[in-house]
Amino acid sequence: MxxxxxxxxxxxxxxxxxxxxxxxxxxxxxxxxxxxxxxxxxxxxxxxxxxxxxxxxxxxxxxxxxxxxxxxxxxxxxxxxxxxxxxxxxxxxxxxxxxxxxxxxxxxxxxxxxxxxxRKPRAEAAPAAQIAHFAGWRAAFDRYVLIDAEGRETPFSHAEGEVLRLFLDAPNRLLTRAQMQENLGGIAGESFDRAMDVRISRLRTKLGEDPKNPRLIKTIYGAGYIFLGEVRWE
The missing domain is CATH 3.40.50.2300 (Response regulator)
Structure with a gap:
């Protein structure tokens, strides 16, 4: 390699x-x-x-x-x-x-x-899986773009991609901030919380989410986040 x-x-x-x-x-x-x-x-x-x-x-x-x-x-x-x-x-x-x-x-x-x-966050999954399908979207991690149902592409950053991949690897399951910090590593304390809030806010915007009532990335106050939806990898 x-x-x-x-x-x-x-x-x-x-x-x-x-x-x-x-x-x-x-x-x-x-x-x-x-x-x-x-x-x-x-x-x-x-x-x-x-x-x-x-x-x-x-x-x-x-x-x-x-x-x-x-x-x-x-x-x-x-x-x-x-x-x-x-x-x-x-x-x-x-x-x-x-x-x-x-x-x-x-x-x-x-x-x-x-x-x-x-470090690859999806070590337990098939390494060739680079495209996720969910809720009418495709996330192409080989090109760092989101693709909507009409084929329009929206780029996302490496940092946003790490967070999105965590969600797509664990759909319909609560991810605590402690779990996210353990998986993402490197950032501690208040800086991690602030950075995570920003990255999730940007992902919601790129996914066309209503910030007051998001349908995909839900905040569970005092606990963490949960991604709602079915995910298929290829």
Whole structure:
């Protein structure tokens, strides 16, 4: 099986070198970039499995880049930043990042977080199942798009896809926040709750749900969420 390909975007050469060496030793393939323009050019010809993104870039707003990646890429996105304020972490997660690591960091932690993000949540199911059919919708996880009954496509981010897949793997069953956090990993406490609320809200919008009375993704207050409907995988 091909090793996961990780893009490392950081303007500090020493950090790029250290991360590349650590990840290579851990079995990942890596490509490093010091500027956002180089990285964005590479995105046109390379599909990365994960992207490590520093927010303090010299030529681009890091948060804007994270948001673009979340909308246009199927890669897992991990922010690595010296910004330690809670609001910075929450904003990064709301814009579509899967995780947030604060500098200075232990390289071993980055490896662990990457493995958690790239872990397949449906290990017990047939690995070839990439398209789910439910309530007149198709979710194509190989292309990260939702397809309605008329064939119109709506893209979803890697982070939104992780949440949607959890629901589609366990239809008509209560998923507690603790269970969701255990499966998704990497994010803790208030930041996880806020990020989860945002991702579920975006999924409901893309599925055309009434926010006051959603028919598919129901909130069970004080307990968690339940996805109502029959699901068929292919």
């Amino acid at each position: 091909t090793a996961p390909h990780v893009a490392i975007l950081d303007d500090e050469p020493e950090i790029r070198r250290m991360l590349a060496e650590t990840l290579t030793e851990a079995g990942f393939r890596t490509t490093t970039y010091g500027r956002a323009t180089e990285f964005e050019a590479a995105l046109k010809r390379t599909a990365f499995d994960a992207c490590l993104v520093d927010l303090g870039l010299p030529d681009r707003d890091g948060l804007a880049l994270v948001h673009r990646l979340a909308l246009e890429s199927g890669a897992a996105i991990i922010i690595i930043s010296g910004r330690a304020q809670v609001q910075d972490r929450v904003t990064g997660l709301e814009l579509g990042a899967d995780d947030y690591i604060i500098k200075p960091f232990d390289p071993a932690e980055v490896v662990a977080r990457l493995r958690a993000r790239l």
